[in-house]
Amino acid sequence: MSPPGIAILGAGIFAKETHIPALATLGEGAAELKAVYSRSEKSAKEVAQEAQELLKTTTPPAVYHDGDQNVNLDALLARSDITAVIVVLPITLQPSIILKVLAAGKHVLSEKPVAPDVAGGLKLIAEYNSVYKPKGLVWRVAENYEVEPAHLAAGKVLKSGKIGKINSYNVRVVNYVGKDSKWYNTPWRTIPDYQGGFLLDGGVHTAAILRVILPSPIVSLSGYASLNQEHLAPHDVINATTRNADGSHGLVELHFGAPVPSRSTLAGNGISVTGSDGWVFLDMVKGKDANGKVYPAVRITTRTVTRDDKGLPTGEKEEVIEERSQGVEVELKSFFAAIAGNNDGFGDPFEALKDVAFIQAGLNSNGSPVDLVKLVQQ
Incomplete structure (x- = not known):
């Protein structure tokens, strides 16, 4: 199956500083970013230009915004070459946008939290399960800490x-x-x-x-x-x-x-x-690669009781694991795999509702x- 054509809805900090770099890390085999939407043309253009640089494409993704009905969100969702959408919008806007994208027949990866409150989340999940999931549409919640x-x-x-x-x-x-x-x-x-x-x-x-x-x-x-x-x-x-x-x-x-x-x-x-x-x-630390570049990481320190032949404690043993933070890359890769039919169970909206x-x-x-x-x- 060819990589899905995707769009990013939202031009804020997390879209610019995390999602687009994560797409660049995954490479062109994961997905092709075809469009960027924001309420303002200016912010959408900025993200599109940044995406072109990071993804090293010959042209930037198409820009959509609310200032022109010819290139608004409805126009974006009407494109047949876009099969999936990443929603990175303010918390209270996301539920209505998620339903709008699903109604257009697109798969959805929406940023956490799943909804502003439990009642709203339950309603949203119920509608997805009854109307859109039976159609084969994938909806996942992007909780990067879940997959770190x-x-x-x-x-x-x-x-x-x-x-x-x-x-x-x-x-x-x-x-x-x-x-x-x-x-x-x-x-x-x-x-x-x-x-x-x-x-x-x-x-x-x-x-x-x-x-x-x-x-x-x-x-x-x-x-x-x-x-x-x-x-x-x-x-x-x-x-x-x-x-x-x-x-x-x-x-x-x-x-x-x-x-x-x-x-x-x-x-x-x-x-x-x-x-x-x-x-x-568990604590967050700074790691360094071979070139001395600093990156965020999570360290796991395990200390266990050591015992002698009689089972009596003699001291303790320490083991340390350090992993580079890459939750957004993992969740994107997992989402694209789910679209292809390989569901690993992460990103379940009901599990994300437990966090809310x-x-x-x-x-x-x-x-x-x-x-x-x-x-x-x-």
């Missing part, structure tokens, strides 16, 4: 029993988002019209990691949400306790309202999981336990 090689590797370690029976885990994710942050200075993030602000936009990543690495699903959450920095309204902090189906439990700190950068850099960010025979720690449920529960719990299983069965 390091996270999958950590999941294998924890599910293998290497550290014994898992008892508890601790999560600390502290971020400094100043008013000069490029992520803050996008209009839809500056004045969010969805619950949680950065907690929803970024916090679903942490929920996805826990969903992938822990052997047992999180079934209950009790926590509190608050606002530490006024410019990050409505909330920028969640502290929660969680319980898993197997009886293990955790403490989760999600904090996007650090007052100064050091609160983030010196906080000890990472995820630790403790079992009866050892523990595992995690954040929604943290925002609304106010100290009372929230049944996460029931929440996604409304």
Whole structure:
């Protein structure tokens, strides 16, 4: 099967700095970028030109925008040579656009979160399952943390029993988002019209990691949400306790309202999981290739009890795995494979909805336990 012709809807930071470079890494055998859409002609042109440079094509992808009905989104979706669309638009716009693209007969990869809230996500998934999935259309949610090689590797370690029976885990994710942050200075993030602000936009990543690495699903959450920095309204902090189906439990700190950068850099960010025979720690680090170029990576440190012939503890053994961050490349490759009929199970919208449920529960719990299983069965 020939590579699909694709379009990118959205000309923001993540489309420019992540999706297009990921397509370039995968090469022309994965997909051909034929079109770029944005509400403004200017931003669409900028992304198209950047795509031409990175993808090394003779001409840029076609530009579509809302300023001319001859080259608007409907015109893009009418093209028969475009079989799949990557949606990288503001959170509240995505559900309607996803349905519009599916109605046009195109496969969809939409950026996380799957929807602004659980109720909206359930409705969206129900319509896909009843109307579009039977037609053979693929819809996946682009949650790159779900497919990061390091996270999958950590999941294998924890599910293998290497550290014994898992008892508890601790999560600390502290971020400094100043008013000069490029992520803050996008209009839809500056004045969010969805619950949680950065907690929803970024916090679903942490929920996805826990969903992938822990052997047992999180079934209950009790926590509190608050606002530490006024410019990050409505909330920028969640502290929660969680319980898993197997009886293990955790403490989760999600904090996007650090007052100064050091609160983030010196906080000890990472995820630790403790079992009866050892523990595992995941943290983000900087790696270097053979040419000295720095790249983002995830490090997995496993420490296990060593024992003598009688089974008595003698010390501990350390093993370290470091994987380059490449979740977007993996999710794109996986999406294109699914279009070709090879479904690996990643990107499932209902699984992504569990991540939204995690954040929604943290925002609304106010100290009372929230049944996460029931929440996604409304």
